[in-house]
Amino acid sequence: xxxEGTNAPTWSIDEIKKLVSDENGTLDARIYNDEALxxxxxERVFARSWILLGHESHVPNTGDFLNTYIGEDPVILVRQxxxxxxxxxxxxxxxxxxxxxxxxxxxxxxxxxxHGWAHDISGKLIDVPFEKEGHCDRLDKSEWSPLQAxxxxxxxxxxxxxxxxxxxxxxxxxxxxxxxxxxxNRSEAGTEAIGGIQKWVxxxxxxxxxxxxxxxxxxxxxxxxxxxxxxxxxxxxxxxDIEIPTDGNQFRAKWGGHGTGYYVDQPxxxxxxxxxxxxxxxxxxxxxxxxSKRLGSSMFGQRMMGQHMxxxxxxxxLPGVNTIRTWHPRGPNEIEVWAFIVVDADAPEHIKxxxxxxxxxxxxxxxxxxxDDGENWIEVQKLFRGNKARKTKxxxxxxxxxxxxxxxxxxxxxxxxxxxxxxxxxxQHWLRMMTEPSWDTxxx
Amino acid sequence: xxxxxxxxxxxxxxxADLALQHExxxxxxxxxxxxxxxxYEDWFALLDxxxxxxxxxxxxxxxxxxxxxxxxxxxxxxxxxxxxxDEDKATMNxxxxxxxxxxxxxxxxxxxxxxxxxxxxxxxxxxxxxxxVCSSFIVYRNRLETQVDLFAGERHDVLRRSDNxxxxxxxxxxxxxxxxxxxxxxxxxxx
Numbered sequence: 269x270x271x272e273g274t275n276a277p278t279w280s281i282d283e284i285k286k287l288v289s290d291e292n293g294t295l296d297a298r299i300y301n302d303e304a305l306x307x308x309x310x311e312r313v314f315a316r317s318w319i320l321l322g323h324e325s326h327v328p329n330t331g332d333f334l335n336t337y338i339g340e341d342p343v344i345l346v347r348q349x350x351x352x353x354x355x356x357x358x359x360x361x362x363x364x365x366x367x368x369x370x371x372x373x374x375x376x377x378x379x380x381x382x383h384g385w386a387h388d389i390s391g392k393l394i395d396v397p398f399e400k401e402g403h404c405d406r407l408d409k410s411e412w413s414p415l416q417a418x419x420x421x422x423x424x425x426x427x428x429x430x431x432x433x434x435x436x437x438x439x440x441x442x443x444x445x446x447x448x449x450x451x452x453n454r455s456e457a458g459t460e461a462i463g464g465i466q467k468w469v470x471x472x473x474x475x476x477x478x479x480x481x482x483x484x485x486x487x488x489x490x491x492x493x494x495x496x497x498x499x500x501x502x503x504x505x506x507x508x509d510i511e512i513p514t515d516g517n518q519f520r521a522k523w524g525g526h527g528t529g530y531y532v533d534q535p536x537x538x539x540x541x542x543x544x545x546x547x548x549x550x551x552x553x554x555x556x557x558x559x560s561k562r563l564g565s566s567m568f569g570q571r572m573m574g575q576h577m578x579x580x581x582x583x584x585x586l587p588g589v590n591t592i593r594t595w596h597p598r599g600p601n602e603i604e605v606w607a608f609i610v611v612d613a614d615a616p617e618h619i620k621x622x623x624x625x626x627x628x629x630x631x632x633x634x635x636x637x638x639x640d641d642g643e644n645w646i647e648v649q650k651l652f653r654g655n656k657a658r659k660t661k662x663x664x665x666x667x668x669x670x671x672x673x674x675x676x677x678x679x680x681x682x683x684x685x686x687x688x689x690x691x692x693x694x695x696q697h698w699l700r701m702m703t704e705p706s707w708d709t710x711x712x
Numbered sequence: 713x714x715x716x717x718x719x720x721x722x723x724x725x726x727x728a729d730l731a732l733q734h735e736x737x738x739x740x741x742x743x744x745x746x747x748x749x750x751x752y753e754d755w756f757a758l759l760d761x762x763x764x765x766x767x768x769x770x771x772x773x774x775x776x777x778x779x780x781x782x783x784x785x786x787x788x789x790x791x792x793x794x795x796x797x798d799e800d801k802a803t804m805n806x807x808x809x810x811x812x813x814x815x816x817x818x819x820x821x822x823x824x825x826x827x828x829x830x831x832x833x834x835x836x837x838x839x840x841x842x843x844x845v846c847s848s849f850i851v852y853r854n855r856l857e858t859q860v861d862l863f864a865g866e867r868h869d870v871l872r873r874s875d876n877x878x879x880x881x882x883x884x885x886x887x888x889x890x891x892x893x894x895x896x897x898x899x900x901x902x903x
Contacts, residue, residue, distance in 0.1 A: 468893060501809075628796070
């Protein structure tokens, strides 16, 4: 352990800077599996970034809580009496035991099951058994509450950040907000989560998952998901009869490593994933027209289709499919996927049910699309154990130099739908987080 | 509280007739052989037209007195919530179509599985020609070079008499998986 509290940081800042090149579009495969880099990531990326923890509707009432994670640190998200939210480390300051052990619920207090130190729902230590007899009034309880994180929300999504110096969530999301709004600001009623968080383990590095949702429309219609598409085709239609869309764009955030891509006016992919009822709901229903009014254009309300998006580092979602998840890192070689579904709060019940059923069918551990993602990522991850394979320079050059900030319909830095500009943006931001210790240089 | 499974009724039910017990177990052994030998079309043909193939998500919940585990909606997601599977005949046909395509990477090359089914308890069905059957399973999966997954759980089936070769079709299957976080990169096999 060094002073930073990490194990063996054998990487100097200069060495890390050589791992990723935004200019040349190259990656060093060690960013995906090096133990020492991962330890630095926990400190420099996960303890300084805004991490998605859940949705406001997961904790509607006072005392409602959700147990989740920031990086590998367990945290409790709790709704307070004044309707605000608190997030604190799920760890008693006495011997480090968890304060809460069920996935979610409603609590009046959090009592450690080891020696019984009790905390109120704001995370404040309020009672210590045999305090008088054992501590003889020498214990200042106000000094011994678990660490609190900052909590901020955007359009119903709850994010937390340990770093007091980090920019606000609003600044952090940078110019990506109009693209997030396509999924989360369609209606005045906002969104709500469908109950249940699906969790599963994939032996892969978190950056594969985050990058795919950030920047990779390429894999969907080329190879990875052909069988998933097949599963949703009408009986008399085959893969040979359909055309994979090509018109669309990719957006790379000017700061923060966020990215998204989408087709324009081509519902082929979203239709194959979600079926006719949802396609109609998001492109042609009265609700879709209302979304266009609210979002300022039919482009943002109805014409972007099959969208994928990641908010750096580990929040990813698919507007139109309406899955959203956090890729919780578990060492360099493993993630836990924590996925849930959101719907417009005022969507008709049959549409909410259709979103639920189609997500189970397509984007879940057993989903006909997502099954095959897990397959690719674990194979790549395992390959990087090889001495030569791990030193391989990887190509992330698609669309290099092609993006423009002058697109007539889409604000920000825009390239073609088959591009890796957003991936380069993600890795460049990762590099900055890993090599710039101060927000003075790093801030937006 | 609405209940997922009435486990008390199953526990207190009388033992089934020996011949019937034998018949149902033999059906399950043959069904397992279909799955373990990747005879996808034959296995999917066992699903009746009104099939409901359902696997709720399981959560960690503190025990409360008087709550029976398998009927506990704090522990299992309910029918309006997220699930691992919630399939009808049409979506199961889509899954079959995926498996039979050349691009179903999660099962191509196919997993090697071993479905072991035991603890079979038969109770009366709601229709004349149906049986309610509770069973336990352990499914071993090995795939590619070194991947190993082990799944265990409980199945609650409605079996319907049929004139097919195996004597039954599956009208309903609820799978209660003994994992909250699924400890596998996907669930590309059936239980």
